[in-house]
Amino acid sequence: MSEQTQISGWTREEMAKRLAQDIHNGSYVNLGIGIPELVAKYVPEGRTLIYHTENGLLGMGPSPETGSGDPELINAGKRQVTANPGAAFFHHADSFAMIRGGHIDLCVLGAMQVSKNGDLANWSTGAPDAIPAVGGAMDLVAGVKSVYVITQHCTKHGEPKLVESCTFPLTGCKVIDRIYTDLAVIDVTDKGFQLVELSPGIDFDYVQSKTGAEILQIPNT
Amino acid sequence: MINKHVSSAAEAVRDVFDGATVMVSGFGEAGSPIELIHALIDQGATDLTVVSNNTGSGEVGLAALLKAGRVSKVICSFPRTANSTVFPDLYRSGKTELELVPQGTLAERIRAGGAGIPGFYTPAAVGTPLADGKESRQFDGQEYILEHGLKADFALIKGQVADTHGNVIYNKTARNFGPPMAMAANVSIVQAIQVVEPGEIDPEVVVTPGIFVDRVVEIANPVHESVLVAEGVSYP
Numbered sequence: 481m482s483e484q485t486q487i488s489g490w491t492r493e494e495m496a497k498r499l500a501q502d503i504h505n506g507s508y509v510n511l512g513i514g515i516p517e518l519v520a521k522y523v524p525e526g527r528t529l530i531y532h533t534e535n536g537l538l539g540m541g542p543s544p545e546t547g548s549g550d551p552e553l554i555n556a557g558k559r560q561v562t563a564n565p566g567a568a569f570f571h572h573a574d575s576f577a578m579i580r581g582g583h584i585d586l587c588v589l590g591a592m593q594v595s596k597n598g599d600l601a602n603w604s605t606g607a608p609d610a611i612p613a614v615g616g617a618m619d620l621v622a623g624v625k626s627v628y629v630i631t632q633h634c635t636k637h638g639e640p641k642l643v644e645s646c647t648f649p650l651t652g653c654k655v656i657d658r659i660y661t662d663l664a665v666i667d668v669t670d671k672g673f674q675l676v677e678l679s680p681g682i683d684f685d686y687v688q689s690k691t692g693a694e695i696l697q698i699p700n701t
Numbered sequence: 702m703i704n705k706h707v708s709s710a711a712e713a714v715r716d717v718f719d720g721a722t723v724m725v726s727g728f729g730e731a732g733s734p735i736e737l738i739h740a741l742i743d744q745g746a747t748d749l750t751v752v753s754n755n756t757g758s759g760e761v762g763l764a765a766l767l768k769a770g771r772v773s774k775v776i777c778s779f780p781r782t783a784n785s786t787v788f789p790d791l792y793r794s795g796k797t798e799l800e801l802v803p804q805g806t807l808a809e810r811i812r813a814g815g816a817g818i819p820g821f822y823t824p825a826a827v828g829t830p831l832a833d834g835k836e837s838r839q840f841d842g843q844e845y846i847l848e849h850g851l852k853a854d855f856a857l858i859k860g861q862v863a864d865t866h867g868n869v870i871y872n873k874t875a876r877n878f879g880p881p882m883a884m885a886a887n888v889s890i891v892q893a894i895q896v897v898e899p900g901e902i903d904p905e906v907v908v909t910p911g912i913f914v915d916r917v918v919e920i921a922n923p924v925h926e927s928v929l930v931a932e933g934v935s936y937p
Contacts, residue, residue, distance in 0.1 A: 618803040651829060
């Protein structure tokens with residue numbers, strides 16, 4: 481056994497729970513597929529959020545009980561959902577008018593890379609044999625008021641996802657406001673990455689060593 | 702007297718011609734007009750340009766149309782689906798061209814096409830590979846790119862209830878691309894679970910006004926793509 485112990489930060493669920501603390505009551509929120517979807521499970525009691533899914537529903541509720549769903553009531557991940565009381569259905573052009581027109585308060589997305597100036601890459605590795613598919617990500621990051629990323633700090637191969645500049649094709653330029661990883665919460669500011677909070681048991685130097693660009697420490701007050 | 706009711710899916714798609722641009726509603730299986738697509742496969746038109754958010758799954762519906770070799774180009778936002786190898790194979794072999802469009806830009810290009818707007822500026826995709834070669838312009842210090850309205854010769858749409866004047870209401874998130882596509886096509890064809898007489902749909906709840914619709918056909922028990930895929934069905 482080596483002396484080095486396995487360093488583990490927040491789990492996916494804990495990352496989602498941490499992010500959920502930061503969403504204001506009454507927000508209109510679009511959650512991406514994957515870890516972002518977990519956020520809905522951890523919204524603090526007393527806060528009501530209205531979930532938008534870009535395929536035409538405001539007021540999206542949880543998955544239906546087995547057997548009671550409608551294959552024509554789905555989310556953007558094409559999984560069956562429900563409609564909460566007060567929900568509304570609309571067509572795609574209206575749905576993206578909500579997005580592009582700045583009517584959605586917050587969008588939470590996964591990421592392949594985020595650069596220190598807030599560029600996001602999350603749709604393509606640029607590999608020549610890949611089938612390009614973008615969906616609504618480019619519209620969401622261009623139009624939603626606040627865009628948060630929730631992601632593992634590093635790739636499965638240990639490469640930093642928070643980088644000086646993205647090497648994968650971009651989804652949008654200067655669009656990310658805040659990043660929640662297993663190791664830390666980090667803001668994207670005019671000066672670059674700014675630490676907001678460390679995951680319990682994780683120190684700053686460790687996060688910095690796993691990041692491809694400088695992170696600014698929390699200033700002493 | 703106006704009566705847009707036609708007797709069958711085959712009758713509804715009878716005049717789709719080789720080389721036509723065809724818009725197909727649906728987001729995944731929700732709103733996908735499978736019976737109209739299968740009728741189009743039977744009808745035989747080829748060299749089609751298909752405008753749709755996805756490229757179908759399994760070997761039914763849109764994926765079956767692609768597999769039959771009828772589609773030379775797709776204009777699409779998300780042509781990857783868990784259950785389909787049809788489009789990836791065609792794309793990699795160069796048999797079907799892809800124009801990849803961000804989903805909101807796709808919806809707005811269709812809406813604009815139907816609304817008589819030839820082009821518009823959008824912030825989506827600025828600074829990305831999908832903006833390459835597109836005209837850009839600044840408004841209030843922010844950069845936008847020019848996108849063009851999109852029209853079609855035909856639209857195939859799935860509704861819930863239609864009347865013989867062409868007024869349509871939809872089912873839940875199956876509405877998706879139906880309303881803008883109905884506006885943007887020269888001939889818009891709607892399959893509905895029920896076709897009713899004028900007056901039976903409350904004018905206050907009509908989603909697509911009949912002016913945008915040319916033909917309605919009743920398909921009382923439409924199949925579900927996911928069920929066909931689970932059963933391993935391959936059309937035809």
